[in-house]
Amino acid sequence: MTDRERLFETAVRDGVVVLKLLQEDICSGPAFTKADESTEKAKAVGWTFKEIEAEAERRVSV
Secondary structure (H helix, E strand, C coil), rough: CCCCHHHHHHHHHHHHHHHHHHCCCCCCCCHHHHHHHHHHHHHHHCCCCCHHHHHHHHHHHH
16 A cells, blocks of 8 residues: 555544544544544545545445
C-alpha cells in the first residue's frame, strides 16, 4: 500500500467513526478533530473530501 493509499484509508476509517458518532447524536469530541486532521492530510496528496466521505458512508452502510 502506498503512502497516498494509507492516508486515504486513515481518513476513511476516521470518517466512519465520526459517522457512527453522528448517528448517536454526538457532534463533538476528539474523534472529530482526528478525522479533520486525517482528511486534511489525505486531501494534501490528492484525495477529495467527496471521495473520502463516499467511501466512509459506504462502509457504514455495509
